[in-house]
Amino acid sequence: MTISPNWRSENKHLQILEAAEKGKYGVIAAIAYNIEQIIGLVDAAKKARSPLILQFFPWAITFGDGILIKTAAEAVRNCDVPISIHLDHAQNEELIKKAMQLPFDSIMVDMSHYEKEENLAKTARLVKLCHERGIATEAEPGRIEGGEDGVMDTEGLEGSKTTPEEAEEFVATGVDALAPAFGNVHGEYGKIGPQLDFARLSQLRKVLNGRVRLALHGTNGFMPELMKQCIAAGMNKINVNRLVLDDYYEHLYATVEKVPHTTLMEQGVQQVVDLTVSWMNICGSAGQA
Ligand SMILES: [Zn+2]
Numbered sequence: 212m213t214i215s216p217n218w219r220s221e222n223k224h225l226q227i228l229e230a231a232e233k234g235k236y237g238v239i240a241a242i243a244y245n246i247e248q249i250i251g252l253v254d255a256a257k258k259a260r261s262p263l264i265l266q267f268f269p270w271a272i273t274f275g276d277g278i279l280i281k282t283a284a285e286a287v288r289n290c291d292v293p294i295s296i297h298l299d300h301a302q303n304e305e306l307i308k309k310a311m312q313l314p315f316d317s318i319m320v321d322m323s324h325y326e327k328e329e330n331l332a333k334t335a336r337l338v339k340l341c342h343e344r345g346i347a348t349e350a351e352p353g354r355i356e357g358g359e360d361g362v363m364d365t366e367g368l369e370g371s372k373t374t375p376e377e378a379e380e381f382v383a384t385g386v387d388a389l390a391p392a393f394g395n396v397h398g399e400y401g402k403i404g405p406q407l408d409f410a411r412l413s414q415l416r417k418v419l420n421g422r423v424r425l426a427l428h429g430t431n432g433f434m435p436e437l438m439k440q441c442i443a444a445g446m447n448k449i450n451v452n453r454l455v456l457d458d459y460y461e462h463l464y465a466t467v468e469k470v471p472h473t474t475l476m477e478q479g480v481q482q483v484v485d486l487t488v489s490w491m492n493i494c495g496s497a498g499q500a
Pocket of ligand 1: 300397
């Protein structure tokens with residue numbers, strides 16, 4: 212397989228993130244678990260005239276032999292707004308090789324469960340493998356606490372904030388986007404709420420100086436103001452999970468015994484559309500496509 216030397220400018224995911232950096236807005240990168248959510252997220256992007264990143268956990272590669280990911284590719288094929296497909300937290304080489312057989316525009320090479328030297332070496336090798344196939348990459352320098360839906364928890368390994376040195380070391384692996392650890396947490400924040408270190412984030416942004424795009428992980432329970440603050444601080448890719456799906460599940464649990472299944476699905480799609488459009492407005496991506 213020969214890949215064009217300027218594959219970067221042709222990669223949809225990188226095009227979306229470049230435009231976000233230039234336009235100073237954040238692009239929602241939403242996890243989808245089923246077909247209603249895929250349809251709802253894509254419809255939200257069309258309705259808001261917004262770019263979008265459709266994300267999957269590695270679970271979706273084995274579930275139904277990747278049918279959700281293939282369906283997502285089908286759903287975005289004739290879309291007139293830019294939508295890329297990304298694999299979140301791919302934590303081993305075997306999985307990344309499987310993912311390359313699927314229509315991903317970007318893969319998160321997450322080796323953060325290894326100690327740093329091994330993490331860096333593995334990241335560099337796997338980033339190269341992805342790039343040779345025209346696939347963009349993301350990595351996590353430092354260690355974001357917590358785990359979610361099949362993504363390995365950093366058991367026994369303490370979360371640690373990304374240092375400027377680590378950021379440099381990861382840029383050297385050739386990775387396209389970084390997900391810094393600056394007090395953000397995977398899963399739930401608990402009573403005290405998010406305690407983000409914006410001083411650290413601004414220090415990292417200064418050091419990185421536009422060489423890579425920044426991805427925000429761990430946004431469950433974020434308020435609009437905090438989200439806007441993160442985007443103003445340079446976050447381009449905004450990973451969301453419950454933030455755009457909460458209304459869908461609330462509707463599902465409240466309605467499952469009351470309406471026909473087809474109606475349940477249609478109403479569920481609408482719940483995803485409405486909540487996602489509201490976050491596209493908050494992140495400033497609405498109207499940018
Ligand atoms: Zn994450």
